[in-house]
Amino acid sequence: MMQRVTISNFMHPLMLLACLLCLGACGAKSVKKMDASLMMEPTEFRTEVNHWPEEKEHDIDFLDIYDPWEPMNRNLYNFNAGLDEYFMLPVTTVYDTVVPSPVRTGVGNVIQNANEVGTLVNCILQGKVEKGAITTSRFLINTTFGVLGLFDWASESENLKLQEEDFGQTFGVWGMGNGPYFVMPLFGPSNLRDTVGFGADFLFLLLEMKHAYKLLGIKNTKTVAYTELVLRALNRRSTTAFRYHSTGSPFEYELIRFVYTKKRELDILH
Amino acid sequence: MHYIYVRKLLPSAKMRKLLFLLIVATLLTPTVSPAGSDYAYPYQDAYKATVYGTPPELVHPIKDPVEPKLRSIKIDGRRIPDVLSYSSEMFYSTALQKDAAPLIFVIAGTGAEHNSAKMKFLTKLFYQAGYHVVALSSPTHMNFVVSVSEHGAPGYVPYDVNDLYRVMLWIKADIAKECEVSGYSITGYSLGAMHSAFLAHRDSEKGDFNFEKVLMINPPVSLIHSVARIDSWLTPENLGDLTVHEEIEHFIEMFSEYYERADVTDLDDNFMYELVTHVDLKDKDLRALIAVDFRVSSSSMIFASDVMLQAGYVVPPDEYPLTTGKPMLPYAEEAFEISFKEYLNEFLLPYIQYKEPGVDRYTLMKECSLYAIRSYLMETEKIVVIGNRNDVILNEHDLDFIDTVFGSRAKLYPTGGHCGNLMYTPFAEAMLEMLKP
Structure with a gap:
């Protein structure tokens, strides 16, 4: 008897996940067509004039970003795109359909509020007084009046807009260079410095979660922690508009690499 | 005391204002045409209009907009290189009504995808007006080239139109299984407008769709000239x-x-x-x-x-x-x-020339311009044009062509540049009006 309960308890979430995946998988409704004229058989046609790349100084310097691991990065980019299409997006679609929008907003707000602590620490590490003050005010307002961050009242004020600082930016402010560009498995565009920063952000988050659970008197910390991490992932994907291969460009990898690097450069300056 | 004085004064001030407005309104009504009076697109400059588009607060509001569905077509056995394999299916979007309704095909402009900002707007607009909507990427968009184009070299209008026509026939058959379609219309903006005209011409020979209306939004007259x-x-x-x-x-x-x-x-x-x-x-x-x-x-x-x-x-x-x-x-x-x-x-x-020896530069340029179907456009009442006189891709000759060929079937606004006013309420309403049978 005991044994059976355990198995069904274990099976239940898995079954649920499987059902959710099936539900979410109905992305693009695809139809196959046969047409012999559309096989794209190789032709003998070759252009007489060509524009082959030559070994030379790059013309578009700003797009040229230090990326010694490019072949691996490109494959990681494709891997992430596949993972996104076949796992993250279907699961997120289910999350968006099953969980009502106000609840999702609440979840997003609570996570955002918890993240203010990390931002504040990084503001202090970078000596950014004004941003630190804004973040502190936001955290105090939203934790009290916003019921542990469920509501983001602070953003109603023009002067209390969300600030974002992380360890990657802190390392940048301290003078650490980008290092090689790196596509993190699962998490996407980064560079060596920001990957280390990402690790620091994560460790800090775990520390923060541990203290928060203690403060809130939560006993079953392991289950709650896993739930929180899953919710964080769902919330992040659900609120990120980016879709892989949606730029309509075969040079998407290059574009994203440039935009990421430029954005981080500006964020560090700011 | 003071408070009461103010309160007493208010109604009469209001009345005076109202009276003044009424007089102004009566004075103005006969001189300003109704079409002109509500058209106050903010950017006079054609380039500003083209780049800025319509300010968010002036974008035509669409109540409870439909969320278009993503669909795809995959050609079985087509040779697609690994580096482009993510484009092996042709993506398009649909917004279908529950009941019987007319269907409108919307063709995107140069390089644009079926779900670009302009395409999404048009899809929502036409859906709300009661159409089944099918939104297609431009044959010049990478996804179309890789997944369904017969020759793989976009930009030559006759080939691109062949590809579009084939795809539209497939979609017509697939959608007929899902809902009742009472008739067909077609529209497109920019290069998509030119494609629409050619598709209507093709259909006039083949008779698969019998388009009720063809709406060309900001078309080029000659693709090659506009691009140059x-x-x-x-x-x-x-x-x-x-x-x-x-x-x-x-x-x-x-x-x-x-x-x-x-x-x-x-x-x-x-x-x-x-x-x-x-x-x-x-x-x-x-x-x-x-x-x-x-x-x-x-x-x-x-x-x-x-x-x-x-x-x-x-x-x-x-x-x-x-x-x-x-x-x-x-x-x-x-x-x-x-x-x-x-x-x-x-x-x-x-x-x-490799495919069809004998085609010369002149033929190519003509086949990629509305001159190729001039007489068809001239005599076909169901084809209408909406656009702007200061469209940056048109020159004087192009405007003359539009005026001569379409006459009163062309509605050209003084400002708006190239598609800048597409989402502006008077323009959006005019599009719907012009599509009416």
Whole structure:
């Protein structure tokens, strides 16, 4: 008897996940067509004039970003795109359909509020007084009046807009260079410095979660922690508009690499 | 005491204001035509209009907009290189009514996808007006080239129209299984408008759709002329001493400065609008920006086409097969350098001659212009045009052509540039009005 309960308890979430995946998988409704004229058989046609790349100084310097691991990065980019299409997006679609929008907003707000602590620490590490003050005010307002961050009242004020600082930016402010560009498995565009920063952000988050659970008197910390991490992932994907291969460009990898690097450069300056 | 005095005064002040307004209104009514009076598109400058579009607060509101469904068509057994395998299915979107309704096909402009901002707007607009909507990417969009194009070399209108027509027939058959369609119409903006006209012409010979209405939104008259015009904005004639790369770096600098200043946390559509409107862009910069945007999409198209055909244009033959880990920046740079004129002379024309010996440059140019179907357009009442007199892709001759051929079937606004006023309420309402049988 005991044994059976355990198995069904274990099976239940898995079954649920499987059902959710099936539900979410109905992305693009695809139809196959046969047409012999559309096989794209190789032709003998070759252009007489060509524009082959030559070994030379790059013309578009700003797009040229230090990326010694490019072949691996490109494959990681494709891997992430596949993972996104076949796992993250279907699961997120289910999350968006099953969980009502106000609840999702609440979840997003609570996570955002918890993240203010990390931002504040990084503001202090970078000596950014004004941003630190804004973040502190936001955290105090939203934790009290916003019921542990469920509501983001602070953003109603023009002067209390969300600030974002992380360890990657802190390392940048301290003078650490980008290092090689790196596509993190699962998490996407980064560079060596920001990957280390990402690790620091994560460790800090775990520390923060541990203290928060203690403060809130939560006993079953392991289950709650896993739930929180899953919710964080769902919330992040659900609120990120980016879709892989949606730029309509075969040079998407290059574009994203440039935009990421430029954005981080500006964020560090700011 | 004072309070009461004010309260007593208020109604009469209001009355006076009202009376004044009434008088003004009566005086103005006979002189201002109803079509003109509500048209107050904010940007007089054609380039500003083209780049800025419609300010968010003036965008035609659509109540409870439909969320279009993503669909795809995959050609069984088609040879698609690994590096482009993510485009092996042709994506398009639909918004279908529950009950019987007319269906409208919407064709995107040069390099645009079925779900670009303009396409989404049109899909929602037509759906709300009661149509089943099918939104298709431009045959010049990489996804279309890779997944369904017969010849793999986009830009030659007759080939592109063949591809569109074939795809539309498939979609017609598939959708007929799901809902009741009471009739067909077709529309498109920019190059998509030109495609619509040619598709209607093709249909007039084949009779598969019997289009009720054909709405051309901001069409070019000659594709090659319009593109040459855009390309000229990246020459010293427009840029002066600056090279294209210096101009682009200038843009990036300006945009970066704005990003710093504005304390942006979200890179959404509104941010893009805020960005371009708050950065001080001169007409010369706006022209360059339009041209750079065009080059970015044409370089995607050229590269995709070259890889599909392995024509040795940008990618040297000995570099095949391209692996998924291969750095592409060198190709991107080369493809970006290629003007449309070069593509036409060095790639497209030779390829068409390879397929159909005897086609010369003149034929190609004519086949890619409305001149090819001039008499059909002239005598076909169901074809209507909406656009702007200051469209930056049209010259005097093009405007003459539109006036002569379409006459009262063309509605041209004085301002709006190229598709800048597409989402502006009077323009949106006029589109719906013109589609009515």
